Amino acid sequence: MTQAKLIDGNAFSATLRDQIAARVHEIREVNRVVPGLAVVLVGEDPASQVYVRNKNKRATECGMTSFEHVLPIDTTEKHLLNLIEGLNDDPAVHGILVQLPLPRHIDAQKVIEAIRPDKDVDGFHPWNVGKLAAGGIGLIPCTPLGSLMLLRDQLGSLSGMKAVVVGRSNIVGKPMAHLLIRENCTVTVAHSQTRDLPGEVRGADIVIAAVGKPGMIRGDWIKPGAAVIDVGINRVTLPDGKSRLVGDVAFDEAVAVAGAITPVPGGVGPMTIACLLRNTLTAAARLHCLDIPEAHPWA
Numbered sequence: 001m002t003q004a005k006l007i008d009g010n011a012f013s014a015t016l017r018d019q020i021a022a023r024v025h026e027i028r029e030v031n032r033v034v035p036g037l038a039v040v041l042v043g044e045d046p047a048s049q050v051y052v053r054n055k056n057k058r059a060t061e062c063g064m065t066s067f068e069h070v071l072p073i074d075t076t077e078k079h080l081l082n083l084i085e086g087l088n089d090d091p092a093v094h095g096i097l098v099q100l101p102l103p104r105h106i107d108a109q110k111v112i113e114a115i116r117p118d119k120d121v122d123g124f125h126p127w128n129v130g131k132l133a134a135g136g137i138g139l140i141p142c143t144p145l146g147s148l149m150l151l152r153d154q155l156g157s158l159s160g161m162k163a164v165v166v167g168r169s170n171i172v173g174k175p176m177a178h179l180l181i182r183e184n185c186t187v188t189v190a191h192s193q194t195r196d197l198p199g200e201v202r203g204a205d206i207v208i209a210a211v212g213k214p215g216m217i218r219g220d221w222i223k224p225g226a227a228v229i230d231v232g233i234n235r236v237t238l239p240d241g242k243s244r245l246v247g248d249v250a251f252d253e254a255v256a257v258a259g260a261i262t263p264v265p266g267g268v269g270p271m272t273i274a275c276l277l278r279n280t281l282t283a284a285a286r287l288h289c290l291d292i293p294e295a296h297p298w299a
């Protein structure tokens with residue numbers, strides 16, 4: 001039985017981080033600009049703490065300055081907004097990321113909208129959302145950008161291909177659909193109310209799974225030879241009581257049908273942090289009017 005090619009996000013992201021580090025080194029030496037990333041965490045959610053630590057570690061490894069702001073769970077919205085105002089005005093900070101989710105007493109949308117759009121390295125500010133949708137140049141959400149880089153590396157031009165994006169969140173599904181439209185794909189966006197999900201997936205040359213349900217997308221839904229990008233990260237408990245991470249695609253089934261597929265872990269996950277660093281470098285370069293090699297003409 002033929003097996004799909006595994007798309008190695010660990011290797012791709014390592015190369016991308018090396019390229020970013022080389023350019024950061026250059027602009028530090030030549031232009032005396034040190035890209036700075038500020039990461040803000042409210043509360044003590046263990047998973048968020050791990051994400052924030054990894055983001056800061058990777059930023060430092062790339063030669064960037066990393067500013068970590070860990071605030072107690074009872075931080076007021078006003079206090080958080082004041083902190084963001086300070087980061088907006090701080091010339092050493094080029095990228096600001098507020099780790100989501102925020103505690104319920106804080107209005108996350110208000111916080112996102114308080115971040116200066118040109119420092120919004122998550123790409124969630126309505127200004128950046130609008131730029132992506134309308135075909136302009138802004139900052140692009142990291143997970144969809146990383147997924148697109150893997151697809152382009154695998155397939156070259158995506159022009160004319162049929163893509164299905166399963167999931168319509170603001171963080172993954174919707175920006176992914178906009179990116180694929182910009183790549184000249186014919187895009188279907190599926191969600192929990194989609195009538196014939198297997199049928200929609202069967203017609204697609206490219207499948208993006210961003211649902212948050214372990215193994216929901218089955219192997220016999222996949223068109224033979226299709227490229228499958230599994231964004232899902234789900235922790236499942238095994239019969240022996242141990243746990244492991246799985247994606248939204250039934251990997252063992254899909255790998256026998258697809259042309260190429262991302263594993264979980266080791267696929268899209270590592271691309272997200274690499275693209276955050278890429279966005280921070282992009283933001284610093286734009287703020288100081290420096291050239292950087294483009295990840296894409298519009299990124």
Ligand code: NDP
Pocket residue numbers: 143166167168169170171172173190191192193194197210211212213231232233234268269272
């Ligand atoms: P959300 O919960 O915000 O969105 C899930 C989407 O899936 C919704 O649009 C929902 O539809 C849709 N959905 C739910 N059930 C079904 C179903 N039965 N059939 C079809 N569609 C369905 O999740 P996110 O977009 O934030 O994340 C999705 C996954 O990606 C998660 O596993 C998350 O952990 C992972 N993730 C991974 C990242 C990475 O770095 N690799 C980064 C971000 C997320 P509806 O809108 O109708 O409710």
